[in-house]
Amino acid sequence: MKSLSKRGLSMPSSPIRKLAPYADKAKEKGRHIYHLNIGQPDIHTPDSFMQPIKNLDMPVLAYGPSGGFLSLRKKLTEYYARYDINLNHEDILVTTGGSEAIIFAFMAIADPGDEIIIPEPFYTNYNGFAVEAGVNIVPITSSIEDDFQLPPIARIADQITDKTRAILICNPNNPTGYVYSEEELEALRKIVLEHNIFLLADEVYREFTYDNLQHKSILTLSEIEDRTIMLDSVSKRYSACGARIGMIASRNEEVISAALKFGMARLCPPSIEQIGVEAGIDTPKAYFDEVLDEYRERRNVMVGKLREMPGVVAPMPKGAFYLVVKLPVDDADAFTQWLLTDFHIDNETVMIAPANGFYFSAGLGKNEVRIAYVLRIEDIKKAMHILSEALKVYPGRSEPVSQAQASQHMAKH
């Protein structure tokens, strides 16, 4: 068979989606699966978003502008202003999902062989975008013991070379749920200023912060306006993952011009969903308050249950709707697969994502998993019960339950 490019061969499969065949087989056997493996919320898309689509009066579903509908770009300035992000509509381009915002940013600022520094664990698909753009990722490891805070800035500085084009953060973080502090953002501000590199932030979980924590956008940082690029998406905000509408925003007009050229090549983002997004911006605040209350409660329930399980290390996430936890297993890949192939309670099991796919450095995250709290509290309770029982009997458990219980007992006191 005619062979592929090196790029085609080296492109990673999604580690989040690689267990899908096992899940399909389990479902064929009639097994119910609690999907905590993917950031697909069960929250209803607001009516404000969907109604204009149902009322659509568009005789010709025509091309829109390459940078998105002007009316949407203008409306987005209103949305961002609510978060003290003051933008002109010329600073914003509408993209086909946050994914496209990231790939456009990578391509606009980096050439093949250039480097982008990213704290790990990170959203696994950054790997795919890096392969597509020919960019080398340089990981800086954050650790579960430190609640995944930003690694010491000196360790980041050590990694900057003449190939370094940017530092990319995800804030609030997928997969860890960490929210960067003002001090951490200030440290990043200084380092990009000093080394004359870009600062990119994936801020798609902006709305999802807990315990009265306020998210701060990189676009509010002073003196580096020409080197901050914010990447955004409506997928989580309006529970509209299938809409494929994202944004790239920057006050560096050359960045926006270059992104627009990439946008021109693919003509335009989808038209119908842009109409939904524009109307969605007027969704009543009550919708978001309710959503946030729900997620906070889910988080509390999940972390509470996880911390009751012997040998499990579960930091309290401050934002997004994921957490990375350490499990008392030899290999999280094997364990998450075993949950689908060999374990069930009353014909139900749980699907979670092995965390090694979120680390760039080989060998890290081997006994960690990412869990998304995207189901109703009743379902989360059932799923946590299944996980707890599974850990007790999993053949590859790394330490006996009793010993784990003992060491956890000691750690508490």
Add this chain to the structure above:
Amino acid sequence: MKSLSKRGLSMPSSPIRKLAPYADKAKEKGRHIYHLNIGQPDIHTPDSFMQPIKNLDMPVLAYGPSGGFLSLRKKLTEYYARYDINLNHEDILVTTGGSEAIIFAFMAIADPGDEIIIPEPFYTNYNGFAVEAGVNIVPITSSIEDDFQLPPIARIADQITDKTRAILICNPNNPTGYVYSEEELEALRKIVLEHNIFLLADEVYREFTYDNLQHKSILTLSEIEDRTIMLDSVSKRYSACGARIGMIASRNEEVISAALKFGMARLCPPSIEQIGVEAGIDTPKAYFDEVLDEYRERRNVMVGKLREMPGVVAPMPKGAFYLVVKLPVDDADAFTQWLLTDFHIDNETVMIAPANGFYFSAGLGKNEVRIAYVLRIEDIKKAMHILSEALKVYPGRSEPVSQAQASQHMAKH
């Protein structure tokens, strides 16, 4: 200001869209513009496509599968079978527009520095995809004097090097309207077999052939099943350019696997429009018959009018809804801009695309333009009248009207 990547800087602007600011200014002056510059049909999107979107009952606008909804992929096999293209649903991936199908194909089969041979003039956005993928385009010039048929196969063979990964054709052709004959496809079949390279075909205008000409897909060519990749889109078929739904189809399962990995990185194509496309496949044949009759008539009217204009060379296109014509002007860039800035009849003017952007080789197409016959016949007549009068008075006319008339008169006899 922090500087961009070489890739960001070298990315071309769309030559189709670069005149847009002049058009905007003309509109501000209250001028009506006949848009013959872009392949945006005025044909109504069929009800079969739009109705299920209006009836949408989807509480959560969730992620779909990365390769598109399974039901849509299955339905597409039914659609393709109507054109003697027999595919399994595993051979088809749904992409975000034909654009994404092309970029996935480029990335899956070629690495930076590799070469893809394309007959020119060609769809200008191939340039952008090549820059994104780091692939070098090797053009083979077809000429207006030969109605833009495939250049002699020996000239193509001469360009094949150890860097050559594929030949890409667009069939029916945008911008020329040419439809490749069985003999031409057979010649391509032999050359890709002999040189062990891929054959890619952009077949998005499949439905649009005239004078009882049958379009033949590269997927029907024998013995090269492992090296044919077909790129498709619903944009023109259902007049649904804003839907951003395309397809990549190949019987080379490694190609489809690689494309799926690129697809996983961007998660999924837009969900709502996929529902429209799936239903659209059952659009009654009468809709397409009517559309085709309309385009044939538009083509006939336009070519008739163009051939009446002294000094204009207008081949009769066999498919798609574009034609490339030679105008008696010094510089088509200047002329098309002048139409927007300096010319009008009763406050109306016409927008057409300079053809140089469709040629890769510098200096070619300087006095050619692409015209899309995407308006109603009444409007086409008015637009052709404006063009005809404009050519008479344009200051950069390359030969006097009377001389052009004389030479045209001679050419006819």
